Amino acid sequence: MPHLALYTFGVLKSPLADPAPLTRELRDSGEAVYRKISRHPGYLARAAAADRSRGSHFDLDWGAWGAFAVPTWYDKGRTVETAALDATLSLWTDLRPAFDAIYTGLHREALNRRYDWFERTGHPSYVFWWVSDGAIPTWQDGVSRLEHLHDHGSAPHAFTFHHPFAPDGTPTRIKGIGPKSDQVR
Template sequence: MTAHELAQVNIARLKAPLDTPLLKDFVDNLDPVNADADAAAGFVWRLQSDDGDATAIPVFDDPWLIVNLSVWRDTDALTAFMYQGRHREMLSRRREWFERVEEAMTALWWVAAGHRPDVAEAEARLVHLRTHGPTPYAFTLRTSFPPGADELAPAAPVGDKSRTGD
């Protein structure tokens, strides 16, 4: 077992309520995409309500935001899931369902193996990323840091120095 696992949060601002025709394809694919994630190599955990997804879990006290919070073995496992199969198809259609937002809506950070982050922790990581850009405390796939880098100072990022989300 590794000492660290990768936590990721992404939030999205809905264009319409989840029960409207505009969001039907998105909602209809939640269970299959979540099942794909649960079965993916390197998947560890995801935040979910009793309904099996996280769409009813509030984030930033904004009813138009939905959250996805999960833990993975490492960045390679997360990336492999994100850019293949059904998730890739849904990702390519995100502008149909979600508003385009300029600020970072995705953050990554390393957690101790077995730790399960909550929404408050995820919000703090996103705010930090928005304020400071990628650091070992909160980073992006484009500008990532190795496990344990937040315990060391200073640490150099892996990748470019972009301050925007992925």
């Protein structure tokens, strides 16, 4: 059975290493959110570096998730001191569990504060796509899909909650959001 891949990317207003309270608050809330989401039904896995203390996102060993990559529009730093980004790459069983995890609880609270921490870039901040069972998406896959979504809009190759697609490529709907259709997941 296919799994749902999710890539998120945001450009921060200040580098992750910034000691200011607002940046520290983002780091602290992120750790709590990851702990909570990892226990959510439908969550399968996320990219995690082998040793987060050894460098910036770009220097870390991400194992099967591949080398860290960012969209072409990211124009800030790439070192521990200058990187101003937050990115995730995860696998889910389906759209509904991902939606429920993202739009409830701690993650919902963090989303409500996103403009305190993140720049408004005019680019999408997340993208979904289906992968075959056992496949591990890479950071480069996520970047390519996010850029495709920006350039071409939702399609079976790269989509959002508001314009989702089923694993077979047909448009679908998550009850309560997105365009109306006959199919409800």
